[in-house]
Amino acid sequence: MRMPNTLTTRQNSPAAIKQLRAQRYLHDRAKRVVGLQVVLTTFFPLAGTILEMFWPQMKGGVAFYGISISILDIAVLDSWQKRLRKVAVKIQEVFDCSVLDLPWDDVGVGTRPEEEDVHAASSAYRNGQEDATLANWYPAAAGEIQLSLGRIICQRSNLRWDAHLRRRYRTWLAAILLTAGLVISYLGLRSNFGLEQLTLTVLAPIAPMILWGIREFQGNGDAADVSDRLREKSRELWATAIDGKLSDEVLRARARLLQSEIYARRVNAPLIFNWVYRLLRAAGEEQMNVAANELVREARAHGF
Numbered sequence: 017m018r019m020p021n022t023l024t025t026r027q028n029s030p031a032a033i034k035q036l037r038a039q040r041y042l043h044d045r046a047k048r049v050v051g052l053q054v055v056l057t058t059f060f061p062l063a064g065t066i067l068e069m070f071w072p073q074m075k076g077g078v079a080f081y082g083i084s085i086s087i088l089d090i091a092v093l094d095s096w097q098k099r100l101r102k103v104a105v106k107i108q109e110v111f112d113c114s115v116l117d118l119p120w121d122d123v124g125v126g127t128r129p130e131e132e133d134v135h136a137a138s139s140a141y142r143n144g145q146e147d148a149t150l151a152n153w154y155p156a157a158a159g160e161i162q163l164s165l166g167r168i169i170c171q172r173s174n175l176r177w178d179a180h181l182r183r184r185y186r187t188w189l190a191a192i193l194l195t196a197g198l199v200i201s202y203l204g205l206r207s208n209f210g211l212e213q214l215t216l217t218v219l220a221p222i223a224p225m226i227l228w229g230i231r232e233f234q235g236n237g238d239a240a241d242v243s244d245r246l247r248e249k250s251r252e253l254w255a256t257a258i259d260g261k262l263s264d265e266v267l268r269a270r271a272r273l274l275q276s277e278i279y280a281r282r283v284n285a286p287l288i289f290n291w292v293y294r295l296l297r298a299a300g301e302e303q304m305n306v307a308a309n310e311l312v313r314e315a316r317a318h319g320f
Contacts, residue, residue, distance in 0.1 A: 023166050024159030027115045028151055035111040036150040038137035042104035047287050049097035056085050056093075057224035058196075086224045097287065105282040107134055112275060115154070116167045118268065124276040155308035161315050164267040165257055169311050171274055172250040173304045179243035180300065182236040182285075185292050189236070193229040232286055239285035246277055254311065258318040 026032060106129045113120055120128060141147070155173055158166035253274065257267050 021159055021161065021163040021166050023115060023117075023154065023163060023170070024152075024156055026117075027111075027153050032111055032115055032153075033150055034138045035107055035114070035134060036153060037141040037147065038134045039104045039107040039111065040147070040150070041137045041141035042100050042107065043287065044141075044290070046097040046100035046104065047289060049093055049100065050287050051289070053089055053093045053097070053228060057089050057228040086227060089224060089228065101287060102283055103129060103133070105279065107137070108282065109275075109279050110134070111153075112278075116170060116271070116275070117163060118167075118272050118275055121272065121276045121279070125279055155305050157305065157308035157312045161312055161320055162264070164264040164271075165254075165311075165315050165320060167268075167271050168250055168254050168257060169308050171271065171278065172247055172254065172311075173308060174278065175243045175247040175250060176307070177300050177304055178281075178285075179240040179247065180303075181288060181293065181296055182240040182243070184296060185288050186233055186236045186240070188292075189229065189232055193225070193233075196225070235286040236288070239281060242281045242285075246274065246281065249274055249277075258315055258320065260318065260320075 106125065109120075109125055110128060112118065154170040158169040158173075160166070253267070253270055256262060256270075262270075
C-alpha cells in the first residue's frame with residue numbers, strides 16, 4: 017500500500033513554519049558569534065599588525081592580544097556557537113521528521129527540543145514578522161509522486177546544495193585569507209624585520225586569523241565531502257526505490273538511517289554566513305528544482 021504524499025502541505029503548515037523560524041533564529045544567533053570570532057581573530061589582528069609596523073612600541077600589546085584571542089576563541093566563543101547550532105539543528109530535525117514522515121531517532125539525535133523553546137525562538141525571529149523565504153522549503157516536485165520517493169528527492173536536494181555552497185565558500189575564504197597573509201608578509205619583509213621581530217610583529221598577531229582560517233577551510237571541506245558521500249547513498253537508495261522491489265516501510269526505514277547521518281553532518285559542520293547563502297540562493301534553488309523535476313520524470317518512466 018502506497019503512502020499518500022502530503023509533503024507540500026505539511027512543509028507549509030503553521031507548525032512547520034514555526035519550526036523553521038525557530039531554527040533560523042538560533043542559527044542566526046550562532047552566526048553572530050561566528051561573526052564576532054571573525055572580527056576578533058581576523059580584522060583586529062590585521063589592523064594591529066599594520067599599526068605596529070609604524071609604531072613598534074605596540075608590538076608587545078598586539079602579540080599579547082593575538083595569543084589571548086586565540087585562547088578565548090577556542091575556549092569560549094567556539095563552544096558557545098556550537099551549543100546554539102546544536103539546538104537549531106535539533107529543531108530542524110523535528111521539521112524534517114514531520115514533513116518527511118520519519119520517526120524520531122532517540123539514539124542518534126537524543127531528546128526532542130522543548131516546545132516552549134521552539135515557540136520562544138520562533139516568536140523572536142524577525143520580531144514576529146513573516147519570512148516568505150521559509151515557504152516551500154523543499155522542491156514542489158517532491159510532492160508530485162509517492163512519499164517514499166519524494167522523501168529521497170528532498171534528502172538528496174539538501175545534500176547537493178550543502179556541498180555546493182560549502183565548496184564555493186571555501187574557495188572564497190582561501191582567496192581572502194591568502195591575499196591578506198601575503199600583504200601582511202610583504203609589508204613585514206619590506207620593513208626589513210629580523211626573525212624575532214617578524215615573529216612578534218607579524219606572525220603572533222595574525223596567528224588567530226591563521227588558526228581560524230585553517231579551521232574553517234578544513235571544516236567546510238570535510239562537511240562538503242560528507243554531503244557528497246551521503247548524496248551518493250541517497251542516489252543508491254533512489255535506484256533501489258524505483259526498481260519497485262522494496263515496500264514503503266523498508267524505504268522509510270532506510271531513509272531514517274540516511275536522515276540520522278544528515279543530522280550528524282549538520283551538527284558537526286561549520287556555519288556559513290547568510291550573505292554567502294543569499295548570493296548563491298537563486299542559482300541553487302533553480303538547480304534544485306530542475307534536478308527534482310528530472311527525478312520525478314525518471315520515477316514516472318518506471319511506472320510510479
